[in-house]
Amino acid sequence: xPFELHPRLDADTTWLGDFPLCRVLLSKEDIGPWxxxxxxxxxxxxxxxxxxxxQQQFIQESSLVAEKLEAHSNADKLNIGALGNMVPQLHVxxxxxxxxxxxxxxxxxxxxxxxxxxxxxxxxxxxxxxSLLGDAAGFTPAG
Numbered sequence: 255x256p257f258e259l260h261p262r263l264d265a266d267t268t269w270l271g272d273f274p275l276c277r278v279l280l281s282k283e284d285i286g287p288w289x290x291x292x293x294x295x296x297x298x299x300x301x302x303x304x305x306x307x308x309q310q311q312f313i314q315e316s317s318l319v320a321e322k323l324e325a326h327s328n329a330d331k332l333n334i335g336a337l338g339n340m341v342p343q344l345h346v347x348x349x350x351x352x353x354x355x356x357x358x359x360x361x362x363x364x365x366x367x368x369x370x371x372x373x374x375x376x377x378x379x380x381x382x383x384x385s386l387l388g389d390a391a392g393f394t395p396a397g
Contacts, residue, residue, distance in 0.1 A: 257294040260343040268380045270387060271395040275311040278319070278387065279345075280380055282370040285355050285362060287327055287379060289319050292345045299342050316346060318390050323350045326386055330358075337363065 259277065267279035267290060275295075281288035293312060298304060304312060320332055329350035336346045349362060357365035371379065384395045 257296055259292060260341045260345075262341050263290065263292065263343065263345060268376060269396040270380060270384050271393055273311075273315040273318075273390075273394075274392045275308055276315050278393070280376070280383055281347075281349075282376055283362075283366060284369045284371045284375075285357065285366055286349050287323065287383065288347065288349045288362075289323065289383065290345050290347055291316055291319060292343065295344075298344045299338060300344060301336065301346075303344070312346075315392075316348065319348045319387075322383075322386050322390070323348055333362070 263279060266283070267281050270278040270280050270289070272278065272294070273291075276291040276293050279290040279292065281290060291312070293304060293308065295304065295308065301309060301312060316334065320334060323329060323332055327350035330353050331351045333349040333351050334346065336344065338344065351358060353359075356367060370376070387393045388395055
């Protein structure tokens with residue numbers, strides 16, 4: 255069965271590109287930057303459901319995204335987590351957090367106003383992160 259992105263993830267994000275294992279998405283929520291990794295393996299709900307080699311690949315891709323967020327966002331803290339309560343497809347959030355963001359110091363879930371970035375701002379952030387990830391090993395930009 256071919257990989258399909260959950261409709262909620264598709265609606266709430268912009269596709270940045272792909273690593274060998276994961277699709278990389280940018281949340282439209284006006285907080286962050288907030289990148290999401292989705293392993294392109296159908297039917298996976300948890301990291302431990304991946305093969306051992308895919309688990310290792312996932313950690314490499316997740317670490318690379320975290321390193322880029324740390325280097326280019328000037329965040330006070332990175333939040334990395336997989337909840338999946340609303341969207342069962344395995345996806346892992348990588349969120350740059352700032353003491354000045356609306357949800358600080360709490361988690362973003364349930365603590366933001368849900369406002370999405372304006373289209374121009376989303377397009378600018380999309381291009382920025384495609385460029386920043388573009389030099390990463392194995393990253394292929396969308397489009």
